[in-house]
Amino acid sequence: MIDHKPKIILFQCQWCLYSAEDQTWVDTQLPVNIHLVKVPCTGRINTLYVLNAVQGGADGVMISGCLPEQCHFKEGNLGARRQLDQFADFLDHIGYERNRVRFTWLDLQDRGRIQRDLAQFEADLTKMPKSEALATRVGGHHD
Amino acid sequence: MSAPTDTNLLSERVKALPGGEFLMMCYSCGTCTSKCMIQPKLDPNYNPRRLIREAVFEMEAEAFADTTTWLCSACDLCYPACPQKIHISGVINAVKALAVEQGWKNPNPSAVVDIFTCVACGMCVEVCPYQAVSLVETKVAGRGLIPVATVDPGKCMACGMCSAACRSTSISLPTRHHDKEIIADLWAFLAEEAA
Amino acid sequence: MVDAARQPLIEVKTFTEVEKVEGFVGNFKVTLREKSKYVRADRCNGCGACTKACPIEVPNYFEMNLAPRKAAYVPMSQSVPLIYNIDMDACIHCYKCVEACGALEAIDFSMTDKIVEEEIGAIVVATGFSHFDPSVMSEYGYGRFPNVITSMEMERLNNSAGPTHGALVRPSDGKPPKNIAFINCVGSRDKRYNPSCSNFCCMYSIKNAILVKQMHPGTDVTIYYIDIRTPSKGYEEFYDRAREMGIKFVQGRPSEITEDSETHQLFITGEDITLGKVVEREFDMVMLNQAAIPQPDQNQMSSVLSVAQSPGGWFMEYHPKLRPMDSPTDGIFFAGACQGPKDIPASVAQGSAAAARASRILHSDEWHIEPTVAVVWPDRCVSAQDKSCGICSRACPYSAIDYTQGKAAEVITAKCHGCGACVGECPHDSITQLHYTDAEILAQIRTLLATEPEKKILALRCHWCSYGGADLAGTSHFEYSANERGIKVMCSARMDADFIYEAYRLGAGAVLFSGCHPQDCHYITGQVSGSKRANRLKTIFERMGMSPGRFRIEWISAAEGDKYARVINEMQATLDAIPPEALKEEIERLRPEMARKLTRLPNIPGVQQALDQTDEIIQLMTELHMEKV
Ligand SMILES: Cc1cc2nc3c(=O)[nH]c(=O)nc-3n(C[C@H](O)[C@H](O)[C@H](O)COP(=O)(O)OP(=O)(O)OC[C@H]3O[C@@H](n4cnc5c(N)ncnc54)[C@H](O)[C@@H]3O)c2cc1C
Ligand code: SF4
Ligand code: SF4
Numbered sequence: 001m002i003d004h005k006p007k008i009i010l011f012q013c014q015w016c017l018y019s020a021e022d023q024t025w026v027d028t029q030l031p032v033n034i035h036l037v038k039v040p041c042t043g044r045i046n047t048l049y050v051l052n053a054v055q056g057g058a059d060g061v062m063i064s065g066c067l068p069e070q071c072h073f074k075e076g077n078l079g080a081r082r083q084l085d086q087f088a089d090f091l092d093h094i095g096y097e098r099n100r101v102r103f104t105w106l107d108l109q110d111r112g113r114i115q116r117d118l119a120q121f122e123a124d125l126t127k128m129p130k131s132e133a134l135a136t137r138v139g140g141h142h143d
Numbered sequence: 144m145s146a147p148t149d150t151n152l153l154s155e156r157v158k159a160l161p162g163g164e165f166l167m168m169c170y171s172c173g174t175c176t177s178k179c180m181i182q183p184k185l186d187p188n189y190n191p192r193r194l195i196r197e198a199v200f201e202m203e204a205e206a207f208a209d210t211t212t213w214l215c216s217a218c219d220l221c222y223p224a225c226p227q228k229i230h231i232s233g234v235i236n237a238v239k240a241l242a243v244e245q246g247w248k249n250p251n252p253s254a255v256v257d258i259f260t261c262v263a264c265g266m267c268v269e270v271c272p273y274q275a276v277s278l279v280e281t282k283v284a285g286r287g288l289i290p291v292a293t294v295d296p297g298k299c300m301a302c303g304m305c306s307a308a309c310r311s312t313s314i315s316l317p318t319r320h321h322d323k324e325i326i327a328d329l330w331a332f333l334a335e336e337a338a
Numbered sequence: 339m340v341d342a343a344r345q346p347l348i349e350v351k352t353f354t355e356v357e358k359v360e361g362f363v364g365n366f367k368v369t370l371r372e373k374s375k376y377v378r379a380d381r382c383n384g385c386g387a388c389t390k391a392c393p394i395e396v397p398n399y400f401e402m403n404l405a406p407r408k409a410a411y412v413p414m415s416q417s418v419p420l421i422y423n424i425d426m427d428a429c430i431h432c433y434k435c436v437e438a439c440g441a442l443e444a445i446d447f448s449m450t451d452k453i454v455e456e457e458i459g460a461i462v463v464a465t466g467f468s469h470f471d472p473s474v475m476s477e478y479g480y481g482r483f484p485n486v487i488t489s490m491e492m493e494r495l496n497n498s499a500g501p502t503h504g505a506l507v508r509p510s511d512g513k514p515p516k517n518i519a520f521i522n523c524v525g526s527r528d529k530r531y532n533p534s535c536s537n538f539c540c541m542y543s544i545k546n547a548i549l550v551k552q553m554h555p556g557t558d559v560t561i562y563y564i565d566i567r568t569p570s571k572g573y574e575e576f577y578d579r580a581r582e583m584g585i586k587f588v589q590g591r592p593s594e595i596t597e598d599s600e601t602h603q604l605f606i607t608g609e610d611i612t613l614g615k616v617v618e619r620e621f622d623m624v625m626l627n628q629a630a631i632p633q634p635d636q637n638q639m640s641s642v643l644s645v646a647q648s649p650g651g652w653f654m655e656y657h658p659k660l661r662p663m664d665s666p667t668d669g670i671f672f673a674g675a676c677q678g679p680k681d682i683p684a685s686v687a688q689g690s691a692a693a694a695r696a697s698r699i700l701h702s703d704e705w706h707i708e709p710t711v712a713v714v715w716p717d718r719c720v721s722a723q724d725k726s727c728g729i730c731s732r733a734c735p736y737s738a739i740d741y742t743q744g745k746a747a748e749v750i751t752a753k754c755h756g757c758g759a760c761v762g763e764c765p766h767d768s769i770t771q772l773h774y775t776d777a778e779i780l781a782q783i784r785t786l787l788a789t790e791p792e793k794k795i796l797a798l799r800c801h802w803c804s805y806g807g808a809d810l811a812g813t814s815h816f817e818y819s820a821n822e823r824g825i826k827v828m829c830s831a832r833m834d835a836d837f838i839y840e841a842y843r844l845g846a847g848a849v850l851f852s853g854c855h856p857q858d859c860h861y862i863t864g865q866v867s868g869s870k871r872a873n874r875l876k877t878i879f880e881r882m883g884m885s886p887g888r889f890r891i892e893w894i895s896a897a898e899g900d901k902y903a904r905v906i907n908e909m910q911a912t913l914d915a916i917p918p919e920a921l922k923e924e925i926e927r928l929r930p931e932m933a934r935k936l937t938r939l940p941n942i943p944g945v946q947q948a949l950d951q952t953d954e955i956i957q958l959m960t961e962l963h964m965e966k967v
Pocket of ligand 3: 220
């Protein structure tokens with residue numbers, strides 16, 4: 001168990017939330033421990049961003065994008081999934097547990113799903129073993 | 144025979160392009176506009192239904208200047224929803240192709256290549272969903288005549304796939320979605336949380 | 339219904355299916371299956387004791403499954419006749435109902451279906467319509483979101499005799515909705531499902547909205563529509579009244595309904611097209627006004643009755659403007675929505691008209707039919723010489739030809755519709771069609787191709803579609819090549835291969851084989867026979883080495899005047915593109931091959947005389963013409 005609220009980086013593609021209410025929540029009411037990085041498409045997410053998040057000490061990374069077949073840029077979501085999945089495997093290999101990188105694909109009709117998914121992720125991360133040395137293990141900064 | 148049609152009309156030119164065939168079938172129900180994410184998320188002026196009307200009523204200048212012409216990413220979320228089975232992005236792309244043909248420029252930003260670091264590996268060419276990137280022999284100061292990635296702004300939709308795939312960080316979006324800005328923003332948050 | 343049941347001359351048979359219809363106008367023999375109710379009609383007094391005793395509950399389809407019913411039941415309290423019924427699929431054979439019925443002894447578990455045959459003079463079909471299932475449109479969430487309901491469910495909820503006694507409640511929590519929306523055209527005017535308009539939904543959505551407003555004035559009601567159609571008397575005024583009452587109308591077809599999974603509140607996203615803005619609005623409940631579609635067994639009924647179906651599946655009338663209540667089969671009439679969606683006033687008007695038409699038959703000893711019927715020459719029919727054939731009988735879309743090997747085929751005149759499919763198909767030229775005999779048509783062909791045949795385009799057109807198309811081209815002043823020469827037959831099925839061989843033998847430049855689109859055929863499957871024959875001919879001509887385009891097959895509806903003109907002009911262009919010398923050479927080269935196909939022609943009764951006379955007339959006319967010049 002960790003004693004602080006887990007630090008989460010939320011990468012959100014700018015299209016995936018259909019309901020205006022959900023989008024407003026993400027834009028203005030995210031809890032302080034969650035940081036939103038809006039990208040034009042999940043396909044835009046460079047592995048470098050994830051690596052930097054991990055090095056900087058994020059407890060988890062959540063990537064929210066559109067359902068397959070519903071990508072605003074045809075296939076960006078699939079490209080992202082392929083690339084970032086592989087990268088998460090690599091992170092696992094060097095000690096950053098696999099389930100600290102989570103994907104969520106949002107259905108247009110699924111209102112409130114992003115709130116539920118984030119809450120679940122936070123609960124899961126809290127239950128995971130303490131990871132003070134996380135940043136150290138993956139060679140992050142200490143200043 | 145029915146009255147001869149003037150092939151110079153915008154509507155006729157749109158219909159002659161692939162995807163534009165069923166232009167005249169639109170009964171203006173608005174399903175496409177509300178299925179599309181662009182109006183609520185990006186640009187309140189975005190409206191594919193209106194663009195179709197502009198094409199039907201030969202409002203060429205309005206159609207070419209319409210934000211819809213340049214922002215549609217051909218995701219085809221609207222296509223299966225249209226009760227008249229109109230390939231809406233096909234119509235929009237036809238209008239766009241005609242606009243480009245007449246010298247109109249894409250008003251939106253497109254990906255930018257750093258020709259001094261590009262190694263012409265072609266990853267960006269592979270991943271671009273719009274076939275907007277190609278490797279072109281270019282004269283680069285200090286590097287001579289070498290192939291480098293070159294972006295066609297008439298095709299680029301600024302999704303950033305190329306930038307995510309690039310292994311030498313040589314291609315990026317010129318907006319706030321630039322690599323450096325995103326990484327700096329991440330560190331700022333994490334440092335603040337740590338403190 | 340109650341009135342009908344009281345009328346001594348009307349017999350109402352419920353729970354009865356029409357299995358077979360034989361015979362013809364005035365003399366139908368109809369086979370009925372009277373399904374077993376397991377309750378004897380002569381004993382049941384409608385007291386309902388069995389229902390009270392029955393322990394089994396199943397959803398009541400009459401209440402759109404919003405309420406239960408027992409296995410011993412009547413679908414509704416106004417059922418006519420009021421005779422109870424045991425649902426054998428649900429019954430557990432506890433026999434509590436038998437006990438409850440007591441001394442009446444009306445319940446009889448040994449009953450079986452009864453097959454009866456009736457002699458019937460005329461038939462009125464009034465089988466109505468069915469409802470599109472909106473659950474296939476995932477964007478509206480019907481079936482997943484409890485507060486999204488259909489218009490039929492709404493009708494029951496809004497009905498004082500309905501499952502909630504007229505209380506309008508949300509299925510998710512039983513609370514009265516404060517803010518409701520109707521969405522029109524769900525599955526109608528939608529090329530993905532049903533391209534046509536369902537006719538009455540605009541009006542009933544306004545009706546339901548007004549009812550809601552009257553009973554619950556505090557409720558907010560919004561109607562989403564593409565176009566509102568109020569074409570009948572008083573309808574626009576009704577629409578006005580709805581607006582006066584504060585009902586809101588939004589032009590724009592919603593693209594998505596989303597739901598808050600905890601509160602089951604609904605959110606409709608749609609463009610308000612007059613604003614040009616995408617608006618998301620919140621509702622407690624949403625009604626989908628689903629499309630009217632043909633009955634699921636409409637195809638089956640159409641083959642039992644031998645009547646054609648229009649595109650979309652509705653029964654096809656004899657003539658859309660002049661005989662909208664007649665079927666193409668004499669003695670069979672349509673009333674109501676089975677012929678196409680229509681509201682109650684229109685259904686009633688058509689029903690009364692159909693009844694009047696039917697009574698004409700019942701009061702006549704004689705019946706006049708169209709004279710264009712088929713007739714067999716018994717001495718030419720090979721079946722009479724004990725050869726196996728029956729091609730005519732198989733070609734007939736109405737089973738109007740009796741064929742038994744050893745006897746000449748015989749046309750049942752009253753059943754014949756005069757399409758001429760049998761005549762076109764008979765390989766022995768043993769059958770003909772009055773007013774469209776081979777002799778008559780061949781004489782027309784000879785006349786039309788009398789001079790400069792290589793410049794002519796001979797167009798064979800069917801009466802119902804392509805002839806109408808050509809007519810429309812004329813009345814609309816669409817110009818087409820003056821070299822076209824048209825011949826009308828009733829159906830493309832009548833377009834004999836001989837006609838086309840003869841045209842080419844005479845040196846025709848081009849021949850058009852045209853008829854209805856397959857779905858539109860007036861004679862059920864006539865077009866199919868015609869189309870098969872035409873395609874066979876096309877292959878033959880290709881093998882002969884005929885220039886492509888000289889034989890053309892086109893399906894042109896009566897509304898496609900522009901298409902008719904375009905096709906003829908294109909054919910003219912094709913002819914123009916062949917150098918005259920080459921065309922002449924081709925015609926000469928093919929002439930003997932065409933002639934070889936026609937050696938039987940002179941033996942067909944009347945043909946030789948007709949052609950000789952035609953030649954004489956042509957000769958005379960030419961001389962007259964020369965004198966004038
Ligand atoms: C929700 C809703 C609301 C409406 N509200 C109005 C309104 O307010 N005013 C208005 O004018 N119109 C209204 N309409 C339209 C109206 O329902 C139709 O106009 C009317 O029902 C058509 O009557 P019909 O007799 O042709 O067909 P139906 O009413 O469909 O009757 C056909 C009958 O034939 C029976 N049947 C079907 N197949 C067979 C078979 N093979 N053998 C024996 N029997 C068979 C069926 O069981 C049924 O009883 C509404 C329609 C809907 C869907
Ligand atoms: S959904 Fe189709 S019919 Fe409706 S406005 Fe868009 S293009 Fe036109
Ligand atoms: S294809 Fe174009 S108009 Fe249609 S939803 Fe996608 S971006 Fe919008």
